[in-house]
Amino acid sequence: MKNFIKKFESYAFVSPLLVFVALFVLIPIIGSIWTSMFRDVTFLKMKFIFLDNYGDLLRDEGFWKSLRFTLLFIAVTVPLELIIGTAFAVVLDLKIPFRGLLRACVLVPWAIPSAISAKIWELVYNYSYGLANYILLSTGLSEAPVNWIGTDIGAFTTVVVADVWKTAPFVALLVLAGLQSVPSDLRLQAKIDRANFVQTFFLITLPLLKPVLLVSLLFRTIDSLRVFDVIYVLTHGGPGGATTSVSLYAYKYFLGGDFGYGSAISVLLFLVAFVMSVFYIKVSKFQDNL
Amino acid sequence: MKIEIKNIQKEFKTIGKESVSVLKDINLEMKDGEFFVLLGPSGCGKSTLLNIIAGLENPTGGQLIFDGEVVASENKSECMPPKERNVAMVFQTYALYPHLSVYENIAFPLKIAKMDKSEIDRQVRKSAEILHITNHIDSKPSELSGGERQRVAIARAIVRKPRVLLFDEPLSNLDAQLRTATRIELKKLQRELGITTVYVTHDQVEAMTLGDRVAVLKDGYVQQVDSAINLYEKPANKFVAGFIGFPNMNLFDVEVSKEQEKFYIQFEKDRFYFDPAAVEVGTKYCMGIRPADIEVTDDNENVLKGKIDTMELLGKEVLLYVSSNNMEFSIFTAKKNFKENQEINFRFDQSKIHFFKK
Ligand SMILES: Nc1ncnc2c1ncn2[C@@H]1O[C@H](COP(=O)(O)OP(=O)(O)OP(=O)(O)O)[C@@H](O)[C@H]1O
Ligand SMILES: [Mg+2]
Numbered sequence: 001m002k003n004f005i006k007k008f009e010s011y012a013f014v015s016p017l018l019v020f021v022a023l024f025v026l027i028p029i030i031g032s033i034w035t036s037m038f039r040d041v042t043f044l045k046m047k048f049i050f051l052d053n054y055g056d057l058l059r060d061e062g063f064w065k066s067l068r069f070t071l072l073f074i075a076v077t078v079p080l081e082l083i084i085g086t087a088f089a090v091v092l093d094l095k096i097p098f099r100g101l102l103r104a105c106v107l108v109p110w111a112i113p114s115a116i117s118a119k120i121w122e123l124v125y126n127y128s129y130g131l132a133n134y135i136l137l138s139t140g141l142s143e144a145p146v147n148w149i150g151t152d153i154g155a156f157t158t159v160v161v162a163d164v165w166k167t168a169p170f171v172a173l174l175v176l177a178g179l180q181s182v183p184s185d186l187r188l189q190a191k192i193d194r195a196n197f198v199q200t201f202f203l204i205t206l207p208l209l210k211p212v213l214l215v216s217l218l219f220r221t222i223d224s225l226r227v228f229d230v231i232y233v234l235t236h237g238g239p240g241g242a243t244t245s246v247s248l249y250a251y252k253y254f255l256g257g258d259f260g261y262g263s264a265i266s267v268l269l270f271l272v273a274f275v276m277s278v279f280y281i282k283v284s285k286f287q288d289n290l
Numbered sequence: 291m292k293i294e295i296k297n298i299q300k301e302f303k304t305i306g307k308e309s310v311s312v313l314k315d316i317n318l319e320m321k322d323g324e325f326f327v328l329l330g331p332s333g334c335g336k337s338t339l340l341n342i343i344a345g346l347e348n349p350t351g352g353q354l355i356f357d358g359e360v361v362a363s364e365n366k367s368e369c370m371p372p373k374e375r376n377v378a379m380v381f382q383t384y385a386l387y388p389h390l391s392v393y394e395n396i397a398f399p400l401k402i403a404k405m406d407k408s409e410i411d412r413q414v415r416k417s418a419e420i421l422h423i424t425n426h427i428d429s430k431p432s433e434l435s436g437g438e439r440q441r442v443a444i445a446r447a448i449v450r451k452p453r454v455l456l457f458d459e460p461l462s463n464l465d466a467q468l469r470t471a472t473r474i475e476l477k478k479l480q481r482e483l484g485i486t487t488v489y490v491t492h493d494q495v496e497a498m499t500l501g502d503r504v505a506v507l508k509d510g511y512v513q514q515v516d517s518a519i520n521l522y523e524k525p526a527n528k529f530v531a532g533f534i535g536f537p538n539m540n541l542f543d544v545e546v547s548k549e550q551e552k553f554y555i556q557f558e559k560d561r562f563y564f565d566p567a568a569v570e571v572g573t574k575y576c577m578g579i580r581p582a583d584i585e586v587t588d589d590n591e592n593v594l595k596g597k598i599d600t601m602e603l604l605g606k607e608v609l610l611y612v613s614s615n616n617m618e619f620s621i622f623t624a625k626k627n628f629k630e631n632q633e634i635n636f637r638f639d640q641s642k643i644h645f646f647k648k
């Protein structure tokens with residue numbers, strides 16, 4: 001009896017959270033999976049079609065294009081974020097004046113909501129009065145203003161820059177915490193062993209940061225998989241769908257009233273993210289055991 | 291290599307706080323091949339001085355000289371970085387690189403020195419052999435015991451034949467037995483290598499057994515530099531007298547008087563006559579006598595009378611805590627059937643009394 005109460009008690013404590021998770025996470029997921037098996041288009045009769053939406057999806061060139069874009073986006077932004085974030089962290093870890101203030105400043109881009117930071121970048125890249133073109137013209141690097149968002153490459157670049165600007169600080173924060181957990185003795189020892197700053201970084205510090213970097217890598221990859229707001233604000237997925245991410249692609253179907261098809265896309269995206277999350281949890285558990 | 295430390299000062303400045311002067315005026319000279327120990331209570335600046343020798347800190351005053359060459363002074367441009375000093379150091383925490391194997395740890399300084407592979411291999415194996423860690427050469431530091439880690443750290447320190455070996459309390463993380471064993475080995479190793487060694491500790495037993503000479507540090511000054519036996523027998527001041535030796539020396543304030551050519555010390559009740567030493571009548575002294583230099587006697591002449599408060603049995607000997615003349619004495623003597631609250635008479639070995647000017 002006592003045992004039972006004990007057990008019950010522990011469930012009672014977690015139950016509010018369980019209710020929230022069920023309400024806001026579990027039910028929508030199951031709902032999406034459910035919806036994805038229907039022809040559910042506004043003004044049309046709902047019809048159970050089982051996996052037909054998925055079949056269409058696999059034959060949908062637009063979907064593949066958005067998937068290709070998303071993967072390319074991840075392949076470019078995540079390494080950039082890791083490298084820049086790590087570089088920032090190393091600088092912020094040095095004994096430099098105003099270190100506290102600098103640390104706070106670096107975090108600002110991350111603290112700004114992405115929709116707003118995307119708006120800021122929109123101003124920067126504006127064709128007629130943007131900062132980017134102003135700099136290009138006034139330094140004479142270019143004769144005429146560049147239509148940043150109008151070309152495939154240009155649009156891709158603007159999106160990448162905006163995203164890296166926003167999330168590199170996040171990586172910097174993680175890596176900085178990792179750097180601070182490297183015992184100071186080790187760096188002193190490396191000094192005594194006559195290693196210079198660069199050798200110490202690459203031979204001692206960086207290998208010790210491996211777990212943190214791996215976590216950042218997975219975390220950023222999963223997050224970038226569902227990239228939406230930056231692109232939505234900056235390019236709307238254009239030009240000609242060149243910067244349409246998978247989630248933006250799904251969103252367009254929802255907007256068009258095709259909930260079944262949109263849900264199918266979301267579910268596929270969810271599956272990929274889910275697999276990666278499981279991997280992430282495995283890795284972080286593995287890390288705890290180290 | 292000979293190390294000269296001349297008027298070294300170190301002040302730590304922290305923004306918004308008063309600066310702390312840790313080393314005020316340190317003067318020391320370490321001979322070539324000497325095993326030199328820095329001994330002092332916690333926080334007296336031993337590690338700071340060691341770090342200055344290593345080049346991890348710069349002094350705020352004075353000079354550090356290696357074989358006649360200035361390697362550090364208050365003048366930043368004269369401070370040689372650790373890279374160029376060729377010193378090796380063993381930290382209290384051993385500071386082994388956790389991601390590298392024992393082999394790679396020992397090889398690290400050689401790899402940095404760009405030695406060629408086969409030579410590195412030879413040197414690493416030789417060092418590992420000297421320290422009996424050949425069996426563990428492929429292990430990671432996390433797989434080793436404290437004693438083994440410590441050996442790896444020492445192997446890494448000696449592998450590149452440094453000019454100076456620096457140790458910062460390397461034995462304090464080991465258990466008592468291992469500490470004693472390692473102490474003996476370390477001493478032997480240093481003899482064989484003949485490398486000038488500076489060893490920091492707050493443990494007087496370590497200092498006494500290891501050091502050719504020992505410097506006692508306190509309050510930013512060197513209190514005394516001497517061989518272990520001289521520190522024990524001829525402490526230069528009250529602090530050294532109290533710090534060195536177990537059980538601790540009895541120290542109390544006295545005034546020497548003279549009556550008909552006989553010197554004596556007047557305690558509250560008893561009076562103790564002694565042969566004149568280098569003392570002046572009428573001066574206040576701090577008198578020191580080691581517990582082992584007090585004799586319990588049945589005599590009634592020229593003795594102090596006291597009562598045993600408590601006692602500790604230490605093998606064949608016993609340490610008595612005796613109250614007498616409103617003071618506390620500790621007496622270390624052969625075991626007899628002493629009892630608590632027993633009244634005893636005792637006297638000081640006259641040749642072993644120390645007088646420190648106040
Ligand atoms: N970087 C620093 N900034 C300010 N104060 C410091 C700094 N390093 C050391 N100190 C101070 O200098 C004093 C001496 O420190 P040090 O580490 O040299 O002592 P120690 O003799 O090695 O003591 P222990 O036996 O505990 O290791 C301490 O009071 C410490 O607080
Ligand atoms: Mg210390």
